Amino acid sequence: MSNFTPYANQHVLELVAYQPGKPIEETARELGLAPEDIVKLASNENSLGPSPKAVAAMQQAASHSHIYPDGASYTLRSKLAERFGVEFNQTVVGSGSSEIIELLCHSCLHPQAELIAAKHSFSMYPIMCKLFGAKYVEVENKADWSHDLMGMLRAITPQTRLIFITNPTNPVGTMVYQEEMDNFMAQVPEHVIVAFDEAYIDFADIQPDTLKYVKQGKNVILLRTFSKAYGLAGLRAGYGITTPEIADLLNKARTPFNMNHMAQAATVAALDDTEYLAASVAMVNAGKKQFYTAFEKWGIDYIPSHGNFILVKTGRGREVFNACLAKGVILRHMDGYGLPDHIRITIGSTKENTRCLEVLQQVLGV
Numbered sequence: 477m478s479n480f481t482p483y484a485n486q487h488v489l490e491l492v493a494y495q496p497g498k499p500i501e502e503t504a505r506e507l508g509l510a511p512e513d514i515v516k517l518a519s520n521e522n523s524l525g526p527s528p529k530a531v532a533a534m535q536q537a538a539s540h541s542h543i544y545p546d547g548a549s550y551t552l553r554s555k556l557a558e559r560f561g562v563e564f565n566q567t568v569v570g571s572g573s574s575e576i577i578e579l580l581c582h583s584c585l586h587p588q589a590e591l592i593a594a595k596h597s598f599s600m601y602p603i604m605c606k607l608f609g610a611k612y613v614e615v616e617n618k619a620d621w622s623h624d625l626m627g628m629l630r631a632i633t634p635q636t637r638l639i640f641i642t643n644p645t646n647p648v649g650t651m652v653y654q655e656e657m658d659n660f661m662a663q664v665p666e667h668v669i670v671a672f673d674e675a676y677i678d679f680a681d682i683q684p685d686t687l688k689y690v691k692q693g694k695n696v697i698l699l700r701t702f703s704k705a706y707g708l709a710g711l712r713a714g715y716g717i718t719t720p721e722i723a724d725l726l727n728k729a730r731t732p733f734n735m736n737h738m739a740q741a742a743t744v745a746a747l748d749d750t751e752y753l754a755a756s757v758a759m760v761n762a763g764k765k766q767f768y769t770a771f772e773k774w775g776i777d778y779i780p781s782h783g784n785f786i787l788v789k790t791g792r793g794r795e796v797f798n799a800c801l802a803k804g805v806i807l808r809h810m811d812g813y814g815l816p817d818h819i820r821i822t823i824g825s826t827k828e829n830t831r832c833l834e835v836l837q838q839v840l841g842v
């Protein structure tokens with residue numbers, strides 16, 4: 477038996493790998509059901525399926541798959557620059573916004589550095605942070621579950637390099653707003669990059685202006701993804717809008733062809749499909765009403781959400797998750813997020829939501 481582990485990067489040994497939502501195929505196999513009979517509301521995916529315009533663009537692009545993609549992602553980045561009113565060299569694209577999070581960590585973190593995030597936010601941040609041996613500093617959420625920006629300010633030290641503001645935040649669904657952010661931004665020192673992770677911003681009724689901080693030349697990056705409102709999670713596509721200086725750092729840290737050819741073609745088409753985006757948001761708003769009505773009737777606590785998911789306090793989260801899974805509905809338990817009494821439900825189509833509510837009602841005996 478070989479034993480390489482003592483020689484490995486010791487920071488990696490301490491990591492717990494990211495736990496994705498349970499795949500449909502795997503669940504179907506385990507339960508002996510057809511994949512069509514499984515409802516997955518576990519990964520904040522978009523039940524509309526991909527935009528038909530994105531699919532058509534990929535079909536066209538498929539026949540060029542023998543050629544390396546455009547390493548500069550020229551068409552997509554030009555489109556983003558135009559849309560946000562920034563220069564081309566202020567845009568960064570990646571294989572999901574997860575990759576841009578990784579590039580930020582690559583560019584800023586080392587074993588003496590520190591990263592600050594809210595206690596209840598995206599589980600990718602601690603994984604990436606620890607990978608670089610940096611210190612992960614968690615700031616408790618406020619009583620209303622939103623980010624405590626003043627607490628984050630107090631947590632800044634000379635070693636702090638990155639702060640993540642997830643807005644709206646996953647898994648709780650709360651937001652922080654303009655005035656609070658302006659106060660916060662006025663006090664963040666120059667040695668810190670603030671990353672506004674806006675994966676769910678398209679679902680929010682109020683969208684605070686974070687772009688102005690970029691335009692003011694502050695050390696800020698906006699992170700966006702095509703995985704949620706744009707329904708392209710399987711493609712792995714995300715982007716960042718930032719200062720030319722930070723974009724340049726991230727550009728140096730990336731691999732040469734970090735956004736594949738199909739993803740570039742599909743995202744360019746998806747950005748123009750405003751009809752699809754509106755349908756995504758409408759589906760989620762309708763689904764929210766459906767869930768809230770049921771939870772209120774059952775007397776179950778939930779956190780009103782600005783994302784495409786709802787955090788619900790069912791008690792015994794893992795047991796509820798397992799019981800729903802046995803009935804073919806995949807949800808997400810929150811053990812890994814330090815919320816053992818909650819489950820997170822992605823808002824799906826009316827039909828999926830109805831099935832989920834039927835199963836939950838049986839499982840919870842309400």
Ligand SMILES: *Cc1c(COP(=O)(O)O)cnc(C)c1O
Pocket residue numbers: 520571572573574575598642645646673675700701702703704709712713714
């Ligand atoms: C889903 C999600 C992302 C983006 O994921 P990618 O699929 O890698 O683009 C980023 N941040 C948060 C908070 C998310 O929930």
